[in-house]
Amino acid sequence: MGWLRGSFDRLEGRLLAELLAEAAEATAAAGSNSAAANWTSPAAPQPQALSELPPCVQRYLQLADAASCNYTVLTSTQVGQFKYAAEDASPWQRMKVKLCASPLVPAFHWSARCTFKPLIGLRGFDSRVRGSGRLDWRLWGWLPAHSANGPALDRTLLVRWLADAPGCPQAMLPSASLQWETVPGCTSEAHAVLTHGGITVSGVFTFDGEGLVSSFRTEDYVMPLAGGGEELRPWLVRYRGHKRVNVTDGSSSCNRGGDGGSGGGSSGQQGTLFVPTDCEACRLEPDGREVPYVRFQLDKLSGQRK
Structure with a gap:
């Protein structure tokens, strides 16, 4: 048990x-103001000028x-709920979450602790680092329950980073990797390509009447199937409760994960960010239902500055 947890x-x-x-590395490349700042490939397109973006995106930014x-x-650090099964009657379970993410490159580490049955705890993470995704979930923090990569x-975790972008x-x-396109005939939506x-x-x-981001919908989310296998399915995220939130010094906040705690060593205020404070993710069923x-x-928020 001990060596597995270790x-x-x-x-x-x-x-x-x-x-x-x-x-x-992404920070250093961006600071060089050279072709190295294109952290995708030398052939990556140059970032769009802000004036070239759809008006709703310009307003939001x-x-x-x-x-x-x-x-x-x-x-x-976040508190939340999740459903172990997709059925409407499935009970909501509590969880504590910690998300460490870079706004400069699509990389993040999302870790959580939760209890989905009496006396059964679950700890794990979803991580995307250097273009590779990995997840690892363990009962009581040591007994392997589910893992995946490939x-x-x-792809799915790249979508996740894009959906989490309003949080920073x-x-x-x-950027060289994120391009914005207009949605024909719609002034409140913009198409993001990453x-x-x-x-x-x-x-x-989608942006609301006040210009704030209200939802994100994609057809690129890969869903696991109950009988095995996977398929691309529509996926929706809703954002609410936008407000200015204090950001504390997070120079050591990413050095440990999994506890969903206070951030581990944050102290002092770095500034503020205007972000949504409530988010909900939904599966979109073939019959149109949002689940x-x-x-x-x-x-809480903590950050490391350039």
Whole structure:
């Protein structure tokens, strides 16, 4: 039991260290103001000018003051609920979450603790580092329950990073990998196209009457099937409760994961971010039903600056 828990902790520690290294490399490349800043490939397109973006995206980026953000890694602690099964009658289970993500490159480490049955705890993570996705979930933090990697997960977690981007508006800025397109006939929606590690995913962000991001829908989310296998399915995320949130110094907040705690060593205020504080993800069924299966409320934010 002890060595299994220890191996899990060491694996998570290595992934977090790689995430920080990848973010540092992206920061250095962006600071060089050269072709190296295109962290996809030398053939990557140049970032769009803000004036070229769909008007709804321009308005949102101005409201969120995205251009003034200069974080290399942002860590959020969240409390939430999830459904172990997709059925409407399935009970909601509580969970604590910690998300460490880079707004400069599609890399993140999402870890959680939850209890889905009496006396049965679950601990695990979903991680995308250097273009490769990996998930590992263990009962009581040591007994292997579910793990995965491979091309399908790489794609799904790239979509996840895009869906999480409103949590750090800086990540919504156009880059060599993130391009924005207008949605014909609609002034409140914009099509985001993200390319990284040889994978391209996309989705549509919707903005409300106040100019705030309200939802994200994609057709590129890979869903596991109950009988085995997987398929691309529509996936929807809703954002609510936008407000300005204090960001504390997070110089050590990504050095440990999995506890969904206070962030581990954050102290002092770095600034504020205007972000949604409530998010809900839904599976979209073939009959058109939205089936929510996870909800999160933001607790705290900490960040590392350039």
